Amino acid sequence: xxxxxxxxxxxxxxxxxxxxxxxxxxxxxxxxxxxxxxxxxxxxxxxxxxxxxxxxxxxxxxxxxxxxxxxxxxxxxxxxxxxxxxxxxxxxxxxxxxxxxxxxxxxxxxxxxxxxxxxxxxxxxxxxxxxxxxxxxxxxxxxxxxxxxxxxxxxxxxxxxxxxxxxxxxxxxxxxxxxxxxxxxxxxxxxxxxxxxxxxxxxxxxxxxxxxxxxxxxxxxxxxxxxxxxxxxxxxxxxxxxxxxxxxxxxxxxxxxxxxxxxxxxxxxxxxxxxx
Numbered sequence: 001x002x003x004x005x006x007x008x009x010x011x012x013x014x015x016x017x018x019x020x021x022x023x024x025x026x027x028x029x030x031x032x033x034x035x036x037x038x039x040x041x042x043x044x045x046x047x048x049x050x051x052x053x054x055x056x057x058x059x060x061x062x063x064x065x066x067x068x069x070x071x072x073x074x075x076x077x078x079x080x081x082x083x084x085x086x087x088x089x090x091x092x093x094x095x096x097x098x099x100x101x102x103x104x105x106x107x108x109x110x111x112x113x114x115x116x117x118x119x120x121x122x123x124x125x126x127x128x129x130x131x132x133x134x135x136x137x138x139x140x141x142x143x144x145x146x147x148x149x150x151x152x153x154x155x156x157x158x159x160x161x162x163x164x165x166x167x168x169x170x171x172x173x174x175x176x177x178x179x180x181x182x183x184x185x186x187x188x189x190x191x192x193x194x195x196x197x198x199x200x201x202x203x204x205x206x207x208x209x210x211x212x213x214x215x216x217x218x219x220x221x222x223x224x225x226x227x228x229x230x231x232x233x234x235x236x237x238x239x240x241x242x243x244x245x246x247x248x249x250x251x252x253x254x255x256x257x258x259x260x261x262x263x264x265x266x267x268x269x270x271x272x273x274x275x276x
Contacts, residue, residue: 009069010078013061014054019047023115024091025271026052028099030121030254032159032192034060036183037096040176041256044264049092049271054079056099058195059187070198072205076105083113092271096120096256098199104207104218111215116271120221120263121253123232124207135202143193155189156181169225169252176257214240219270223251223258244270 015035029037035053042051055062057070068074079102083091093114095103100122107117126132149155159181163172171177197203218240220233224247237243246266251258 009065010057010075010082011063012054012078012082013063014052014082016050016052017042018045018049018051020050022047022049023271024050024052024088025267026054026091026093028054028093028095028103029056029059030097030099031195032059032162032184032187033096033099034183034186036186037099038094038256040260041264041267044260045267048268052086052088052091054082056102056195057199058191058193064191064194067194067198070194071203072102072105072199075102075199076109079106080110080113089113090115093117094120094267095122097122097253098195101125101201101204101207102199104211105205107216107218108207108210108214114216116217116219118219118221118267118270120255121223121226121229122220123201123229124211124236125204126201126206127208132202132206135200137202139196139200139202143196146189146193146196149189152185155185158189159184167226167228167253169223169258171252171254171258174258180257208239211236211239211243214242216242217270218243219266220245221255221263221266222247223253223255224249225252229253 013035027038035055038053057064057075064070090113093103093106097120100119103117103119104122104124107114126135145158149158220236220243222229222233230247233245237245248255248259248262256263
């Protein structure tokens with residue numbers, strides 16, 4: 001685990017694992033996740049790849065100075081700068097939910113840096129100004145609740161309520177749910193609130209128009225019980241011929257937890273080991 005200083009007021013916490021002689025995959029976690037988000041998937045993949053996990057701004061042990069540093073555009077620039085410092089010229093990329101939105105932004109703005117990309121339960125943002133304003137209002141309310149949840153018990157209650165949302169299906173019955181909650185509790189709720197305010201779906205730059213210029217093969221993974229994201233991802237395939245769409249059975253929003261083995265199969269199949 002490392003902390004690295006560089007431009008744009010970030011001190012990223014990150015860790016490498018796996019086989020350094022194999023192709024590199026960067027994993028970008030979702031909202032309230034951290035560098036442990038994909039531990040189970042990586043344990044399945046073993047030494048087939050080299051892995052870089054990063055705590056995104058507002059999460060884990062990454063340190064940020066300045067509110068504008070939580071925005072998607074600044075975060076993306078800073079991550080590319082981090083890759084330059086780590087001497088990573090090109091790699092594979094996997095992003096989940098919020099991390100998937102950031103991964104798509106990176107793919108569309110820095111296509112030369114990524115071989116192929118997997119987006120799990122992600123979107124290019126909201127299509128209309130009305131949708132964005134409504135989402136901003138909702139996220140501000142959630143951010144205020146988070147900022148007040150500074151006691152561990154209060155934060156734990158917030159998380160339990162969060163995962164009652166229909167988008168997460170039956171995740172609370174999964175054997176790995178309690179460990180996921182424990183990982184979430186390692187975050188600072190005040191920092192999470194800033195992430196939601198400055199990199200939430202409502203405030204992010206919509207990427208729908210830019211998607212038509214996509215140059216990188218993208219695999220879109222969506223759970224069969226995540227109906228809203230099925231519709232969104234199907235629209236993405238209609239805009240970019242390089243987007244391939246897969247619906248994962250018996251899962252909702254968090255595919256990599258609910259069906260880790262199938263999630264890993266898609267990583268292996270799409271990031272074809274024999275091609276690199």
